[in-house]
Amino acid sequence: MDGNTSRREFLGVAAGAGAAVGIGGLAQARPRPQAGGGSVPKRLRILVLGGTGQTGPQFIRKALAHGHQVTMFNRGNRSDEMFPEVENLIGDRYPERGDGLKSLEEAVKAGRRWDVVLDVW
Known part of the structure; x- marks a missing residue:
């Protein structure tokens, strides 16, 4: 970002980057496939x-x-x-x-x- 970036533009880019990181974390949170091909979420x-x-x-x-x-x-x-x-x-x-x-x-x-x-x- 250059010195002419407005606060609104900066916040928009920062929010988008934060959302992208969060979405990447959701992919890791999915249940892992178990032996036999099915996936069972953990009972908490x-x-x-x-x-x-x-x-x-x-x-x-x-x-x-x-x-x-x-x-x-x-x-x-x-x-x-x-x-x-x-x-x-x-x-x-x-x-x-x-x-x-x-x-x-x-x-x-x-x-x-x-x-x-x-x-x-």
């Missing part, structure tokens, strides 16, 4: 912090629809009908409130691990 273990508000339920429905295993960590303020198939660890992100992080800490001590943590608290 997802921990959702919160998950009962506005965006959490949509994410959880989508994750379950794609076959992922979902665990929720929240204060337990949900109806019994909301995701009965999803494990729910009860606690609070603030250690001084109620049992705090106890249920989450116990799960980790017992060997529980997650591939992804989504904070929608």
Whole structure:
């Protein structure tokens, strides 16, 4: 770019370059073919912090629809009908409130691990 490039032109080129890099990363994110020719996406273990508000339920429905295993960590303020198939660890992100992080800490001590943590608290 030369000295006459406007800010708008610069931002346009930068955005295009960023998008091109991002698209290249998507190609690598596709499922790898398995022996026998098929490709099976990895089933993720997802921990959702919160998950009962506005965006959490949509994410959880989508994750379950794609076959992922979902665990929720929240204060337990949900109806019994909301995701009965999803494990729910009860606690609070603030250690001084109620049992705090106890249920989450116990799960980790017992060997529980997650591939992804989504904070929608």
